[in-house]
């Protein structure tokens with residue numbers, strides 16, 4: 001399945017803003033009450049601000065011109081009250097929407113992170129971690145900014161515009177129509193340019209993701225970069241992505257700013273129309289000075305929010321571009337679904353490959369028609385040249401991927417019919433590159449082990465002793481409480497492998513795969529591991545992938561994996577012969 005988010009983006013760009021908005025609203029369905037309250041607050045706020053000019057015009061015509069200062073004072077007081085109430089309603093909606101934005105950010109980040117936890121290994125093979133981090137952090141924040149700062153302003157501006165438009169038309173239809181005519185150009189201009197603005201912003205967000213991916217790659221590999229003196233090369237690469245980001249940011253900035261001057265120009269034209277046409281109407285006696293002052297204020301009330309709308313519209317386009325990038329992750333599904341067991345296919349082995357073919361992508365088949373049987377309690381070795389397909393075979397046993405064709409049966413049943421919990425209880429896997437989490441040795445060896453989550457240190461030490469692992473634990477200065485960081489720079493690769501080994505053995509799986517699991521361990525400790533493995537339950541099946549043949553001396557069966565094909569190798573000597581003359585991967 002294609003999980004490459006950057007390749008998906010073109011297809012998804014075709015989705016309409018309406019569909020995107022519908023999905024977004026679903027996400028904030030729980031905020032409905034707060035959104036209504038904020039909407040009421042903003043309607044009140046806009047309504048109150050709209051009443052202002054009417055009161056001013058009325059005061060001029062009825063009290064200032066007649067020099068009735070009592071009336072002027074009274075209406076001044078009313079106006080003050082209107083503006084103070086407007087301030088409170090404005091503050092209320094800002095507070096409410098600030099909360100909505102933060103809660104949305106929280107929900108969204110959780111939703112994306114949970115989705116990332118659901119997705120299969122192929123997804124992570126096809127996407128760079130830096131880009132994913134940028135989507136979780138940067139894109140969600142852009143959406144939050146729109147919701148907490150712009151959405152209600154956006155709605156408020158529209159309400160003010162509509163209200164002011166109604167006042168303008170009802171005071172004088174002709175003058176109103178003339179005043180509003182430039183707005184038609186604004187609407188047409190906005191409709192025509194919005195897709196282009198969104199595209200420019202999407203490009204910019206993509207380049208932020210690219211830059212983040214580049215930073216992540218160089219930080220992850222800084223030792224190699226320093227050892228190979230590749231700092232200049234990485235500086236150059238970073239410079240390139242930074243340059244792309246700079247250019248796309250300039251492009252997005254230009255696109256984002258295009259509305260402001262155009263809206264400004266058309267607003268000024270509208271005010272000029274009001275002034276000239278209004279004075280003409282006063283001269284011919286069909287308009288009063290007070291009405292003209294109100295009129296100019298309403299024209300300002302119409303065009304000022306329209307100007308603001310230019311900036312808000314841009315913020316909306318940025319938010320929609322971000323939402324598209326977030327949705328791409330949220331809409332993905334894991335293609336490794338649980339299926340019904342196909343009862344027509346049986347197996348008497350613990351694990352069996354039946355005519356299995358596999359390719360990582362459609363381009364090249366990696367495994368061709370593999371038939372393998374792993375029986376209970378036996379030890380199997382997979383050997384073969386680099387790139388021959390050993391790790392791929394082990395990955396299929398752990399269901400990191402599904403076979404493209406054929407069947408893999410675990411305990412006689414389709415491996416795809418097990419829940420992840422059932423499967424991982426039966427199958428343990430020690431990876432070529434063990435990964436440790438920040439915490440202690442104890443945290444790491446109990447990782448994913450539901451049986452021992454609540455044991456005390458003393459109980460765990462006893463369990464470790466019973467599993468013959470105490471000699472391994474003794475290698476760590478502070479035993480179970482030895483501190484580990486995710487980067488694990490404070491312990492050696494061999495020590496990491498020992499922790500991974502203890503982690504896997506303590507889970508007591510029925511089938512344990514060791515993929516080059518002892519490659520970095522000295523021979524004496526390796527013998528210790530071998531004796532621990534020998535003492536595992538008689539029922540445990542071992543699958544050992546190794547380049548060093550001494551590690552597989554005790555195997556009951558040796559398979560030679562080369563160029564995506566698997567054959568029985570017979571004895572250790574025959575295996576060695578196959579390795580020596582074994583053809584390399586084409």
Ligand SMILES: Nc1ncnc2c1ncn2[C@@H]1O[C@H](COP(=O)(O)OP(=O)(O)OP(=O)(O)O)[C@@H](O)[C@H]1O
Pocket residue numbers: 125360361366384385386387388389390391392393561
């Ligand atoms: N994630 C991946 N995406 C695409 N191709 C892959 C991926 N992982 C491995 N391959 C390809 O699959 C083939 C088999 O690789 P695999 O890792 O299974 O070999 P191996 O026998 O375990 O090698 P080694 O002894 O070096 O660990 C190689 O050609 C490799 O390039």
